[in-house]
Amino acid sequence: MAITKLFLIRHGQSDGNAEGRFGGHGPTPLSKLGEKQAHLTAKALAKEGITAIFSSDLHRAVQTAEALSKLAISATADSTGVAGARCAGADDSATAAAN
DSSP states (O other): OOOOOOOOOOOOOBHHHHTTOOOTTSOOOBOHHHHHHHHHHHHHHTTSOBOOOEEOSOHHHHHHHHHHHHHHBOTTSOTTSSOOOOOOOTTSOOEEOOO
């Protein structure tokens, strides 16, 4: 029986975080540092055999998930690189990240 692993990953630093502002549900994008953090996280998880990534619909979370999907998705995922499913978020409109 295969063991299922669940990785909970927070989005990278956003422009709002860098400026000391609370982002809430606003459309705050990742800062340059946040983009680097997302890439480094993906690189660290690349050998974990990840087959699905789920993200809230917040721009900074989707940006982080997209970076992860480029490096961390295993060959067993579907042709889009993301297993098809929907994950409910705070406003019930969260989506699976696509690459």
